[in-house]
Amino acid sequence: MRRPIRVAVLKCDYPLPKTEEKYGTFGGLFKFLLGESTKALNRPDIIDPEAGLEVSEYDVVKEAYPALEDVDAILITGSKSDAFDSTPWIVKLVEFTAKALAQDRVRVIGVCFGHQIIGRALGVKVGRSDAGWEAAVHPLTLTDKGKEIFGVEQLSIMEMHRDIVFDLPPNVVCLASTPKCAIQGMYSPRKFISVQGHPEFDKDIVMEIMQTRKANYPPDVFDEAMKVIGNKQDGVLIGQAFVKFLAEE
Template identity: 25%
Template sequence: MKLGVFLCDDVRPELQGKHGNYPTMFSNLFAAVDPNITLQFYRVIDGQYPQTLNECDGYLTSGSRYSVYEQSRWINVFQGFIHQLYFQQVPLVGICFGHQMIAQALAGEVVRSEQGWGIGTAQATINLKEVQRCPWITEPPETLSLLVSHQDQVLRSPAKCITLAGSNFCPNSILLVGDHFLGIQGHPEFTPEYLFDLMKLRKSSYPTATYQSALDSLIQPTDHLQVTRWIIQFFRYWQFINEPHSFNKTE
């Protein structure tokens, strides 16, 4: 299976030597779960897009330092493209910025959260009733932990959307829109070491208590591999239900 990854930013230059850029992070993550997955990267921040929508079996987005509601040409073009993917029934998984872009492109609402920064290891409660409608979510736990780094949040989700996981801090942590758009606020591709170094660079941006609490949280285990399995199974399930199948009848 070939997945396209829309690159909406770069890792800070001073961190790339130690941690790599986003292509390295996503490649390492998917290789750890399923080495048969092929990734194709598109720098949408520089206007690079697939030539055709069926160039890949599905698409993901990276996170970004930018906000989806900023009036920037590349963001506006990307929003229109996400809108096109949705109505052309092309499967997409949005990570952080991409999660918020799904809401923004489909008439939801994204705002700077009054609760401030979400950083460190964040836990969300799984909506077990709703995930029963998602056969690609296997062995769901009651709670899910992922690394996060965001100030913006989805305040109002789009139409035809169900909330698969949320918390008091971030009620819309994981959203399924229709049956082919999945938004995840957390970062399965981040490592605790990377987030630790990123937080140190941004230390002046955080309230002292928020920063210290986030640092302390980085020792907690995360469910990044389980979430990545679900992402792969999401794309495979979409492939399966949309491909013609032949059945041999036995007398």
């Protein structure tokens, strides 16, 4: 029997009250997503649907990190902070991520801010997009590799960002795009996978964020997000791709 895959969630922010009440931390939120995705995948030949993952949490804002030898993967969460900032904890996270990407055993997953941290760690430009915010549910245009990785022709994801990865790092494949963001996902076999959107977010979580921080969004962005916030999104399907990536041989 395979031992569980040890995933360390690197928490880069803290949930708002209603989300915290339901999930605890962002670590709890990703534990839920990965658990639901593993069960939905239902591939006991590659990973036990009930006990195939062992998820731990580290608050990297407070500069707590796992030893790479003690884990099989790290997952870098989203954050309201800017991935291109020079704040000490962000600089340390970039350095830790670069170290993880430079070795050949521990795999890396990046989500939103985490996707951008991977880009920065690999030396490409990360920053504010001139195209502005993407918020709530958006359809992605998948590349051929994206269709292969996610196993579908079309995919929608919850978005909550105005920062982007501008360029694709060397020897890295783009998974998807939108009109406002050319690099919506990145992949390097048995090294890392990332998405710009939030597969772990649902309608209630995004509603809480947008209503709490309404002043942050231009009125047209907020109004358009409210129109599409309840649309179907494929978080668990994306989570299944994460799980398959963790189990790749």
